[in-house]
Amino acid sequence: MNKINEVRKPPVATTGIIGWLRINLFFNWTNSLITLFVIYCLYQFIPWILDWTIFSADFKYNYLGEQITNQEMCSRNLDPENGGACWAVIYVRFYQFIYGFYPKVEVWRVNIAYVMLALALLPLLYARLPYRKYFLYFTYIFPVIAYFLLNGGLGFAEVSTNKWGGLLVTLVLGCTGIALAFPIGIMLALGRRSKLPVISMMCTLFIEFIRGVPLITLLFFGMVMLPLFLPEGIDMDGLVRVLVAVTLFQSAYMAEVIRGGLQAIPPGQYEAAKSLGMSYWRMNLLIILPQAIRISIPPIVNTSIGLFKDTTLVIIVGILDLLGIGRGTLADTNWLGLSYEIYFFVSLVFFIFTFGMSRYSLYLEKKLKTGINMGAD
């Protein structure tokens, strides 16, 4: 009977790699059949896509060794049997994809802004960053710096926003929209749940109106109607008008997402905060919102990713973002017919950013969950 104290290990066949394979891939004969079929498909697809994108692709020179300057010189157009993707179009137009039509002499300013954006994101991404507090201060003032850096003023030459384009516009719209919509969304969500009927009604009306209208309509609205509401003599920049529309759109969605989080907070939390003598704002800032936002991280990131992709719609009001530059390039007779390459590249850039955002949300969820059991309050 002494054996009872020995630690029994699980049967070999259910753990380790073999156990995993058995349970997940070859559990029974249908399961095995599906596994084999998927392996066959991957076997067919992976070599082909690697060959097309890398091994047979042209990057700067075609297979004859000439530098590619138009689509006729691409290997796949010269010899359809041998050629892969013709990335030369990206190489030649790279400047436009990244900066739009920003003057070349001033482009260092955009580069600095990109580097600063990365620096500003750093303290948000790494909680354990040394001197995080000072980095955070930088994050707060970064938008102001970026405005003067990109737009001009304070000794910098002015660069009109109609010269901006490509990734620059995508990032400006995406980052500003997400960053501004978050606080506005919180205010709208609190407002909609307010006990004061006027505030609650105004917020509800705003949210429902903005949510009920397609983003494209709002963009047209921003372009055409916004100037009518402004006092005479004030001319609003085209990009700013679009930004206003995008921010309003995003804040309505953000408000609903955060309202969902607010509704999940048990009434006891409000009562406990009140019984400790907290005012409405303290209660919300210290007790309710931290919990509500934590619950809402997945949908917040979801709508943010949605907005980042929706910024491509600005093309219809004549602003050329990353996709807009791509479509412009396609319309160029020099690069006619290279839609695979261009859309592949644009998709890849979007994917890198959105995948990064999604990974970040997983990291946040994991980090904020430690030691907290929301169910056992």
Place this chain on the structure above:
Amino acid sequence: MSEESIISLKNVNKWFGDFHVLQDVNLEVKKKERIVVCGPSGSGKSTMIRCINRLEEHQEGSIVVDGIELTGNLKNIDNVRKEVGMVFQQFNLFPHLSVKENITLAPIWVKKMPKAEAEELAMRQLEIVKIPEQANKYPGQLSGGQQQRVAIARSLAMNPNIMLFDEPTSALDPEMIKEVLDVMVDLANGGMTMIVVTHEMGFAKTVADRMVFMDEGKIVEEASPDKFFNNPESDRTKLFLSQILHQ
């Protein structure tokens, strides 16, 4: 009006929709008095004590706490809440904050206490409720009894004159009830004014100065524990006691 009353409810009426939950409730509580409120569920006992710190609004009558009348005046409500601590059935600790942060939050933000001082205070309160070693854990990592003791410590940190307990042991496993009641007995012996809604009759017998029995929104009987348990006047009280003592 009695001069020494710290809490005074006069003809208080309240409705939830059409349901008349408090009917002409009158209650005077003196300083340092310990009141135990009992009664069947739905009798309005929780609602009554929640009216005392204005978590619920009464619609008729007057409630005066420590000389401040509870009306729609927000300033008065804030002042009353600073005087009155409350402990809930469901603990209602803040799950995103550690035990220590739960306790220091209100002193720091409501009383503007410096952080170091507030943390010292928190540790002192945790000593009183006998769980100083849990200071850096999160509520989700504690047992129910420990959580409720933290909730008591959190209320005490605001240095209230009055403590309200709304069925503090009803959500606890039986073996944890005693640790919470012990803390409450200590508190009572220390001279705190307390109103406790509970079905713990043992606690009521040892601690209460006065028993209040409520049914259907009315105070049916008010008596000393001795009289209440041995010689109650109303039949409703007798029935209730026979049920609760023979369960």
